[in-house]
Amino acid sequence: MRVLLLIALMSVSLTTAFSQPGGKRKKNRVSYMTKDRKQREENKFLEKQWWLGLKGGTNLSRAVVTTHFSGVSPTNYPLDQAYKEYEEFKSFGSQVTLEGTFYFRQLSLSLQPTYSRSQFVYTNHYNWRDPENAGHSLELHYRQLQKTEHLVIPILVRYDLTTTRLRPFVQAGAFAALLINASKEVTISGTDYASGGEHEFSGDPIIVGASDLFTPAYYGLMGGAGVHYHQGNIRLSLDISYRYGMTNIVSPAHRYGNDRLAGVGDAMDDMTLDNIVLSLGCVFPLRFLGNAYKAVDNK
Amino acid sequence: MHDHTTSPIKSKRGSARTMLWLVPALVMFCLSCVEETTPELEEQKFARLYDDNRFNESLTPVDVAQTADGGYLVLARRRLPESHFAGIYLMKVNARGEFMSAQEIDNQFVHPVGDLMAIEGNLYFFCMDELTVQTHIARVSEDLADIAITPLQAGLTYPSAASADGNDIVLLSYDHVEKLSVLSRVSPDGSVITSRGFDIGVGEDVEEPIINHFIGGGKRFPFLAGRIPGGAWFFNGFYNYTFSLVFTDLSQDQPMGVVQGQHDDGGFSAVVPIASTKFAAARFNFGDNFLLPNVLLTPTGITSSVDYPGNTLPELVPNATVRILRTVIDDTQTLVFASETRSKQIALLFYEEATGALLGSHYLGFSNPFEVSAVIETEDEGLLVCGTAYLAGRFPRICLFKLPREELAEKVR
Numbered sequence A: 001m002r003v004l005l006l007i008a009l010m011s012v013s014l015t016t017a018f019s020q021p022g023g024k025r026k027k028n029r030v031s032y033m034t035k036d037r038k039q040r041e042e043n044k045f046l047e048k049q050w051w052l053g054l055k056g057g058t059n060l061s062r063a064v065v066t067t068h069f070s071g072v073s074p075t076n077y078p079l080d081q082a083y084k085e086y087e088e089f090k091s092f093g094s095q096v097t098l099e100g101t102f103y104f105r106q107l108s109l110s111l112q113p114t115y116s117r118s119q120f121v122y123t124n125h126y127n128w129r130d131p132e133n134a135g136h137s138l139e140l141h142y143r144q145l146q147k148t149e150h151l152v153i154p155i156l157v158r159y160d161l162t163t164t165r166l167r168p169f170v171q172a173g174a175f176a177a178l179l180i181n182a183s184k185e186v187t188i189s190g191t192d193y194a195s196g197g198e199h200e201f202s203g204d205p206i207i208v209g210a211s212d213l214f215t216p217a218y219y220g221l222m223g224g225a226g227v228h229y230h231q232g233n234i235r236l237s238l239d240i241s242y243r244y245g246m247t248n249i250v251s252p253a254h255r256y257g258n259d260r261l262a263g264v265g266d267a268m269d270d271m272t273l274d275n276i277v278l279s280l281g282c283v284f285p286l287r288f289l290g291n292a293y294k295a296v297d298n299k
Numbered sequence B: 001m002h003d004h005t006t007s008p009i010k011s012k013r014g015s016a017r018t019m020l021w022l023v024p025a026l027v028m029f030c031l032s033c034v035e036e037t038t039p040e041l042e043e044q045k046f047a048r049l050y051d052d053n054r055f056n057e058s059l060t061p062v063d064v065a066q067t068a069d070g071g072y073l074v075l076a077r078r079r080l081p082e083s084h085f086a087g088i089y090l091m092k093v094n095a096r097g098e099f100m101s102a103q104e105i106d107n108q109f110v111h112p113v114g115d116l117m118a119i120e121g122n123l124y125f126f127c128m129d130e131l132t133v134q135t136h137i138a139r140v141s142e143d144l145a146d147i148a149i150t151p152l153q154a155g156l157t158y159p160s161a162a163s164a165d166g167n168d169i170v171l172l173s174y175d176h177v178e179k180l181s182v183l184s185r186v187s188p189d190g191s192v193i194t195s196r197g198f199d200i201g202v203g204e205d206v207e208e209p210i211i212n213h214f215i216g217g218g219k220r221f222p223f224l225a226g227r228i229p230g231g232a233w234f235f236n237g238f239y240n241y242t243f244s245l246v247f248t249d250l251s252q253d254q255p256m257g258v259v260q261g262q263h264d265d266g267g268f269s270a271v272v273p274i275a276s277t278k279f280a281a282a283r284f285n286f287g288d289n290f291l292l293p294n295v296l297l298t299p300t301g302i303t304s305s306v307d308y309p310g311n312t313l314p315e316l317v318p319n320a321t322v323r324i325l326r327t328v329i330d331d332t333q334t335l336v337f338a339s340e341t342r343s344k345q346i347a348l349l350f351y352e353e354a355t356g357a358l359l360g361s362h363y364l365g366f367s368n369p370f371e372v373s374a375v376i377e378t379e380d381e382g383l384l385v386c387g388t389a390y391l392a393g394r395f396p397r398i399c400l401f402k403l404p405r406e407e408l409a410e411k412v413r
Helices: A003-048 A258-262 B001-032 B037-044 B204-215 B405-410
Strands: A048-067 A073-074 A084-089 A092-104 A105-111 A113-130 A135-162 A168-193 A199-202 A206-209 A217-229 A234-243 A271-285 B046-051 B060-065 B073-079 B087-093 B101-105 B109-119 B122-129 B135-140 B146-150 B159-165 B168-175 B181-185 B192-199 B224-227 B233-239 B242-248 B257-260 B266-273 B280-283 B289-295 B302-304 B323-329 B332-340 B346-352 B358-364 B369-378 B381-389 B395-404
Touching: A048 A084, A048 A113, A048 A234, A092 A271, A092 B257, A105 A168, A113 A271, A135 A217, A135 B046, A168 A234, A199 B109, A206 A258, A206 B381, A217 A271, A217 B346, A258 B046, A258 B358, B046 B087, B060 B109, B060 B122, B060 B302, B060 B369, B060 B381, B060 B395, B073 B109, B073 B395, B087 B109, B087 B302, B109 B135, B109 B159, B122 B369, B159 B181, B159 B233, B168 B224, B168 B233, B181 B242, B192 B242, B204 B233, B224 B266, B233 B266, B266 B323, B280 B332, B289 B332, B289 B346, B323 B405, B332 B369, B332 B381, B346 B369, B346 B405, B358 B405
Parallel strands: A073 B046, B159 B224, B257 B302
Antiparallel strands: A048 A092, A048 A271, A084 A113, A092 A105, A092 A113, A105 A135, A113 A135, A135 A168, A168 A199, A168 A206, A168 A217, A217 A234, A234 A271, B046 B395, B060 B073, B073 B087, B087 B101, B109 B122, B122 B135, B135 B146, B159 B168, B168 B181, B181 B192, B224 B233, B233 B242, B242 B257, B266 B280, B280 B289, B323 B332, B332 B346, B346 B358, B369 B381, B381 B395
């Protein structure tokens, strides 16, 4: 009986002993869980965010020739002397981008429709000489400036390397470029050694609309890096990307379609177009946790 | 509050789905826009200037013909510094107009005369010996590997014009001894089947423009030789002191009929017989040009070229070169008049053969001066225009423009 009483007493004592702190803990636990849930909700909310903004900047272009074509066909000198010489990443273009980004746990999916103006230049050089009279010669130079306007639609996956206020990121994706407009400007200059002296001359440029000479669209891959700086509710961004064109930008069916250009022996090569794109901009969050649109992300 | 926070989320989820759908749609659109170069595209349309970097070289096409491999062979005159006459230059290009090879014929042979005629797998043209001025016939294989030049069996001199008549050739030449315009039927082997001479008139003044035509630097005349299908032969040349269109049956010394010009200041610049008395023609008169896409000429009477008014074209250079091609464009029997404008472009004017109505026009060549030499129909029912491009405004070089059938159809609609 004593044993039974002792066991019962111990049980009650233990229960009481454990129940006292347990009650306090329950109270604290509720408080902690509420805070935790709130924090987790905030974090969960922060893990998903839509950002919308604008950015703009400059770009440089490079035409990559896949097949050579020439309107001038040499009959007594090698064909490659009639090939064009391209200037790479020398002519500045510009672009403005509307950025829509869905952010989730440092990863972002970003759609960035861009109005992009690009320029690239190629040149041709010809000369005619009299083998029996060195003074009889003429040099002629054609400088052809291509200006294109595209609606570039990139879809990018971006990864924020940190979650700090200054966040470096890398991004990669694909893009499609839809032609809006294009023009060509041909400047002819030369040096005449045969008309009584050394005479340099230059004509007014021939400027023609050239939308028909380019394909309606091309696509490619792009990648790059940049940084975000969180300031208040907005992110300031600076990024540099490389757009790698994968398909021909020249319309083969219209290669000789412009009589003005055909008249000077111009026929565009098949080519892809690469761009280095530098952009500066800011984006705004579309969701807020705090009151009065107070920033939720104070990092 | 709950609704306030969840509905935008749903909306944004919808946006995300839209964005995901956009990706394949965009990819498919872009793929559909990708244009790749094909050999067919390159053959259908091209424009080429054939450059020779020798400062003193001068190349002026005479005629062009399509070869069995789809390429083209161009016959041209080239300047010979040591001769009064033009030398002979042949150029072969492939179906895309890319230069393949060229031959400069020995300077013994000069003054190439078109047409460049395709007969039984070979191409033929006429030229003459520089010293004897005797007419020679040149046979050229399509790849320029085999070129044979043989004198005609009869002593014809100064070849002026030629065209194919089945497997025979109609040749106009000038006999400087007897002062005759001579029209002959010639076989490709060089034998003369029949020949008739027509008196140009008496006196040095009559002969002078003819000789100037040959030695270059002087006015060039649109000499022609041909045959009305199944009917009389004709030539466009000097007869009875006048540059005239002369019809003959090649059996009498007197012509069947003559359309007289205005001494050497007027006459026909191009003539293509359509039927027995129906012609497509062009004429010049003291510098003015007139196109006659639908004209009835009398092969058995004597008339004057000014009796046929035609459409005047002030845009053309004075006494313009005119080439006429009969062809079918967009299911319409069409006459293509090719000429050169005062702005130094090549003009193509399309007329309906049945009515003579103008269907459309097209101009080739800008920035450099251009002149027309020939226009032919190609195997793919396009047009090939051959001419002279003055590169840098000063170097005469051969140029070719290939126009596709679809583009021509748009011009005549």
